[in-house]
Amino acid sequence: MAFAAFGSSATPTEHAPRRKSPVAIILLLPGLAYLALFFLTPLVSLVLTSLQAPVEFGDVGQYQAAVKIENYAAVIGAYWPHFLRAFGYAIAATFFALVISYPLAYFIGVKARPWPLLQALMLTLVIAPFFISFLLRTLAWKQLMSDDSGIVSLLKALTILPADGHLTGTAFSVIFGLTYNFIPFMTLPIYTTLERLDTRYLEAGSDLYASPVSTFWRVTIPLSLPGIVSGTLLTFIPASGDYINASASFLGSAQTQMVGNVIETQFISLLNYPQASALSVLLMGLILLIVGIYVKRSGTEDLL
Template identity: 50%
Template sequence: MTRKGLSDLRSKEEIKAEKRKGRTGIYLVAPGLLVLLLFFAAPVVVLLAMSLFVKPPGAEIGVFVPGLEFSNYSTVLAAYWPELLRSFGFALIATILALLIGFPMAYLVAVRLREKPLLQGILLVLLIAPFFSSFILRTQAWKQILADEGLIAQSLKFLSILPADGHLTATPIAVVAGLTYNFLPFMVLPIYANLGRLDTRLLEASSDLYASPSTSFFKITLPMTAPGVFAGVLLTFIPAAGDYVNAALLGNNRNTTMIGQVIDSRFFRIIDYPGAAALSFILMLSILILVTVYIRRFGTKELM
């Protein structure tokens, strides 16, 4: 066989191999795509369609028909924009607090206790232990901790930080505290995973070169753990913005109402399915826009 014939045969075999690899990749990805279509894309389409439903004149409560009532969005947005902004504000504060609390925790467990696996394991179990109990029970426990007769409230009153007739429950402070506590592991675990791969020899080298601890942190530790911080911020902010359990149990008043409570109220109590769907879609779209801006501004490639 000539050299040209061998080359053509080799090219055909390579093409066949590439096609087989392509089909294999499709087979591997297909189950995941099917799950996304069934449990994410399809519900979003249904939600969008329901948000445009219209109530026929004289219809009973809870009866709506398909339509293109785009005014549903302007109506609920005009009525509930304070709750939407409050939700993002509470979520942002809780995310910042979780980062300030969680980073030192993750650094202690992952770096400082690297040579003490037993103590490291105990602290990790204590960190993950709250996941073993109900989300509602954990939040209810915070209601007891922040109660007027509790140690925290009594201590603040004794120090004159809190007025004698003041309260911690049913305040934005209580809601933010609950959000921070409940979503703290979502911040700590990604940072811990990144810090676990941190090469401590780099820190030793920076110390040998007379770099201050703060310089080593901002020049070495923080940039190398940027992906963990990035993931932790997303995992904390997104569920916190849509949460309603903390606001319902620790707040439950006009000054602490979050958008999740409004959606719950319009869906189950007022029976306004299009309004609830429109609010849900607005919340989802707002979070998507904020996350996109965050990724473009603070993406891990820029931080590294």
């Protein structure tokens, strides 16, 4: 019993509560201050602005604090087609970017491993568009798709495009522009995952008499799923709020306007700040809802 008592006894220092070090809190303060100043404060301001009401007998662009929920009902009733168009274009662009980016990332991350120089060259080519302005790249494609360009003339000569047909100002050109501009955002996360892929798993699938297609779907895709989810999120989220490609000044027209174009018009041209803010809040909320469901269904909740 003496030994038992001795063995169960503990010195005061063993069970004494540890004092929490203030170092971790001090290190977090700059980040928390940054989030509060540049994320939380604008978000609160955006929500408050979305509830404002016009000043009676005031000039255009003058609004006062209020709780006007009708602003949300008004923008939903007037601009729900723009929401559908924005998410439809974003989903299509995300799909096409994935179809193009996955084989590219697979080749760079898996097949090109024996040749580091080739890997570096292809990664440089993927990243190269980032060295050119987003606007300049989109304007370049506007010129390439214009009615008097060689591409359009060739398509008309091959009767792929009608004689009076156009590329710019169509849903095709907007989706093409979104896909092109966001391909690097899809390729790099997938490459990062595939670059760490242990190829012995692929060899094991072959040794177990699995076909290359079966090995791809049962081994490669599941192991690269985190990269796929990250890439689709990095593509879908900014594409949903994009207002450059769908603008009539670039690849779009009045018939291809997305909700981002409406927000720009309401805020800059019409000075209708409450409706622009309400549209922004709704867009943000819908994106969060879609992303939450997508991540939950994909089984990668740790990415949130």
